[in-house]
Amino acid sequence: MTLRLYDSLRRSTNDVEPLTPGQLGLYVCGPTVYGPVHVGNARPFVVAMTLARHLRRTGWEVRVVSNLTDINDKIYTAAQAEGIESRDLAERESARYLDDTSRLGLGRPDVEPKVTESLPEIVEMIEGLIAGGHAYASDGDVYFRVADFPSYGALSGQKIDEMQPEEITSKKQAPLDFALWKAQKPGEDAAWESPWGMGRPGWHIECSAMAMSALGEEIDIHGGGIDLKFPHHENERAQSEAMTGRPFARTWLHNGMLRFGGDKMSKSLGNIDRLSDALDREGNETLLSLFARAQYRSPLDYSPDSLEDARKSNDRLREALRRAARIAGDVAPAEGGPLATAAAEADARFRAALDDDFGTPEGLAALFDLVRVVNAATDAGDVSPADVAQARAILIDCLWVLGLDGLGATADGPPVEAVALMQEREAARATKDFARADAIRDELKVLGWVVQDLADGPELQQA
């Protein structure tokens, strides 16, 4: 099966043709670490990490690179507001970002460069652009000459003559030229040496330099939020391709925005839910389920209702896996049975869906269809444990791609006192002492357990 992805530059879905057969490099723009990230900031991270899981599972060798922008105007501002060094604030927020995203349970990108650790590459690239005549130094700043890059605007669809300048400054030769290097300003407590004096890199050059440093001059896939398409990715593309004379990214991958209360979740609007708060409150599996339920390019409604839907649909998966585990017991999985066959077909549908522009909703639909088949078979009773075990194993394997394999985790067994109460309840039910049986249900609830009367006897579940 061929991997197909929508490319924002070509505005169409295309077969992905890797630079090196069997290998894919994926660069995704990370956050500016000036404060806690919100749930919307997590979407590109989740898309990149789950896409990488799918690709690895289907035989690709993948290298994921995601940067941390730890030099930025906002960091100076935030640090001043707190009365601390900007470097300290950036380090603190970088650590917090790593902690928050790690809690999603998807692992880490292979490389996570920081701007503060990438100054040599950045300066080198700026020097190269100046040497090639694509950029010019001006009173401590360095600017990229936009007029020098004819296809500027192709990615974002902007027309040069209708665009407003990014920043008005007399140091520029043309209004649209953007900064590659900015001279240190009064009050900025962090600056680096350069051929143009003390200063810091501009916002866009850092990503080009770090991406090229980690993945080479041409990269397979460049991802990020669609709000970065202009000017950030437009400028990245311009400076990178001006530098190398080659295409920068073979596929530009843009994820849609999270909507919260009808608008894009953003710090400036104030309609945010911090990722750490959401993880505390909802748990990682609910958030990952919510992300997987929508196609990555679509805007995604983030609301109490959609979170509840995500949580309850996870409950359905968890319950099915629990029922399957109960029947499978310790029996080793075996192929060839009817459920194993159905699971293999669901897996094929799952892989095909994800190969087609990472269609996680269709992939999930395949898994839910499998759940219904497995539930129906176990209800009917004529299933072999090995067959159920195989279907369960495949289901968990697919869920792993989305970070939802934890739904199949077998919880610790109930404590002896709960088991004793359950047995006492069985005795009471046998003598039709239902008042006592119901009372025991309440006692179990206090202990944190719920009893379910299944066809082959009662079972305790954590409440």
Add this chain to the structure above:
RNA sequence: GGCGACGUGGCCGAGUGGCUAGGCAGCGGCCUGCAAAGCCGUCCACACCAGUUCGAUUCUGGUCGUCGCCUCCA
């Protein structure tokens, strides 16, 4: 104003020129001392108006509306 995306059933959210998305919620049934879980059945769709077509929710044009970008932004 310019550029782009989108308007799907109670809600979320896929997809397709004619063939079941899926989840959540609702209703009926089975099972059940109760409850839970599960299974079966079922109701509710493709913003509006034209056009192309044997046939459009799916293509084209228009209208209305929503969102994103054009400024820091995942």
